Amino acid sequence: MQKPLRAKKNPSEPAVKPFWQKIKEIGAKVPREEWEKLPKDFARNFESYMYGVPTEE
Numbered sequence: 001m002q003k004p005l006r007a008k009k010n011p012s013e014p015a016v017k018p019f020w021q022k023i024k025e026i027g028a029k030v031p032r033e034e035w036e037k038l039p040k041d042f043a044r045n046f047e048s049y050m051y052g053v054p055t056e057e
Helices: 019-028 032-036 045-051
Strands: none
Touching: none
């Protein structure tokens, strides 16, 4: 048996938030100074930062 969904506060909002909205809210709690510490090429060279493989130029 499924649990009933929570009542909507606003009819235009979904009862359960999509995952991307939750991620956006978590990211908004991180101070700007901390975001600026991340490498500018993090998306391109993710494997390098995580696993130590050679970086792309």
